[in-house]
Amino acid sequence: MSSFDQLLSKLSTRLINSQGSETSQCVSEVIAAYGDYCQADRCYIFEFNEDLTSMSNTFEWVREGFTRHIDDLQNVGHDDLPYFFATMRNDFRFVCPEVSRLPDSAKAERDEFEREQIKSVLCIGLVAKGRLLGFVGCDKVRQKYHWTEEDIQHLSLIADMIANTIERERTHAALLETKRALELANQQLTQQANIDGLTGVANRRALDERLATEIRRAKRQQTGIAMLLLDIDDFKAYNDHFGHLAGDDALKAVSQSLAQLVKRGTDFVARYGGEEFAILMSSANASSVLKMANNISEQISRLAITHPKSQCADILTVSIGGYYEPPIADSELVKTSKRLIKNADTALYRAKLAGRNCIRFY
Numbered sequence: 001m002s003s004f005d006q007l008l009s010k011l012s013t014r015l016i017n018s019q020g021s022e023t024s025q026c027v028s029e030v031i032a033a034y035g036d037y038c039q040a041d042r043c044y045i046f047e048f049n050e051d052l053t054s055m056s057n058t059f060e061w062v063r064e065g066f067t068r069h070i071d072d073l074q075n076v077g078h079d080d081l082p083y084f085f086a087t088m089r090n091d092f093r094f095v096c097p098e099v100s101r102l103p104d105s106a107k108a109e110r111d112e113f114e115r116e117q118i119k120s121v122l123c124i125g126l127v128a129k130g131r132l133l134g135f136v137g138c139d140k141v142r143q144k145y146h147w148t149e150e151d152i153q154h155l156s157l158i159a160d161m162i163a164n165t166i167e168r169e170r171t172h173a174a175l176l177e178t179k180r181a182l183e184l185a186n187q188q189l190t191q192q193a194n195i196d197g198l199t200g201v202a203n204r205r206a207l208d209e210r211l212a213t214e215i216r217r218a219k220r221q222q223t224g225i226a227m228l229l230l231d232i233d234d235f236k237a238y239n240d241h242f243g244h245l246a247g248d249d250a251l252k253a254v255s256q257s258l259a260q261l262v263k264r265g266t267d268f269v270a271r272y273g274g275e276e277f278a279i280l281m282s283s284a285n286a287s288s289v290l291k292m293a294n295n296i297s298e299q300i301s302r303l304a305i306t307h308p309k310s311q312c313a314d315i316l317t318v319s320i321g322g323y324y325e326p327p328i329a330d331s332e333l334v335k336t337s338k339r340l341i342k343n344a345d346t347a348l349y350r351a352k353l354a355g356r357n358c359i360r361f362y
């Protein structure tokens with residue numbers, strides 16, 4: 001095995017086994033190893049933008065004592081080095097044994113290479129899936145050098161390895177990006193599926209899910225759990241009098257008040273039906289539930305939404321039915337869930353019977 005074959009085998013194994021951020025380190029090692037092997041003074045990688053109109057130096061190795069140029073070779077445009085861009089796009093390589101003998105049409109290139117004190121330069125395109133991604137190049141600064149066919153072949157093999165690695169990393173990054181976008185879209189869909197479109201508070205489906213979670217928690221932590229059901233009084237008459245759109249606004253105002261009141265992480269508000277809302281309180285005790293019910297009632301009254309057709313007041317009011325379930329060790333999920341709703345509903349019915357605009361507990 002020739003010394004180049006050995007080098008190639010070592011470098012390709014290194015690149016194939018690299019992953020994620022480690023890959024950049026491996027690519028740096030590859031250009032350093034090759035630069036040293038071919039006795040270059042600089043070895044580097046440039047990557048093109050999508051439409052091959054600009055390029056940036058992304059990796060650079062320099063022999064000790066030689067000047068780095070990576071920082072001043074970012075976003076180099078086609079118009080800065082038109083001869084170089086054209087040659088690279090057409091031939092996928094740029095072979096220059098003597099910078100001083102570049103043709104007049106390559107004046108910009110000659111000036112740039114001379115600025116970097118380059119005497120000879122060899123660049124080979126990085127091509128993956130038929131697309132030119134960039135190039136890997138070597139500079140001779142100390143003395144000019146006539147690149148041989150073998151040099152070109154060797155650097156082409158290095159270029160293939162690097163191109164495949166860059167392509168693999170880009171595909172991986174694109175896959176990660178797609179995965180992130182899908183996860184985000186999925187989160188948004190789940191959120192939308194759980195939110196009531198008119199009022200923006202949780203819907204009944206979300207309440208059912210939360211009920212299950214909170215009942216399990218209450219059982220585990222041996223805490224009480226409570227349900228308040230709230231129904232706007234004489235809402236049909238309100239709609240009939242002011243129209244459905246005004247009714248919608250009233251529903252929004254009520255739900256905003258509820259959302260402001262129900263702020264503890266352990267409490268949860270949902271639109272339960274048309275003009276009915278549910279407030280689930282976990283880690284609750286009898287007095288905190290009563291306090292919440294009173295606060296809600298007062299807060300809705302404070303909105304002072306005129307309701308001339310109400311049987312019980314001249315403003316919009318609510319009736320509230322509550323049920324508090326003390327900690328019970330053997331509470332079964334579905335039964336507890338049904339009991340919370342059913343008993344709160346019975347209490348709400350009693351509040352309506354009692355003349356509305358009041359609170360009843362089961």
Ligand SMILES: Nc1nc2c(ncn2[C@@H]2O[C@H](COP(=O)(O)OP(=O)(O)OP(=O)(O)O)[C@@H](O)[C@H]2O)c(=O)[nH]1
Nearest residue numbers: 231232233234235236237239244245247248274275
């Ligand atoms: N504007 C509007 N009205 C709604 C919406 N959902 C339900 N409603 C109305 O809410 C009213 C509920 O009427 P009822 O069930 O008879 O109850 P109510 O008139 O409030 O009487 P009580 O509950 O006994 O005080 C109906 O007129 C529904 O059309 C909605 O999204 N927007």
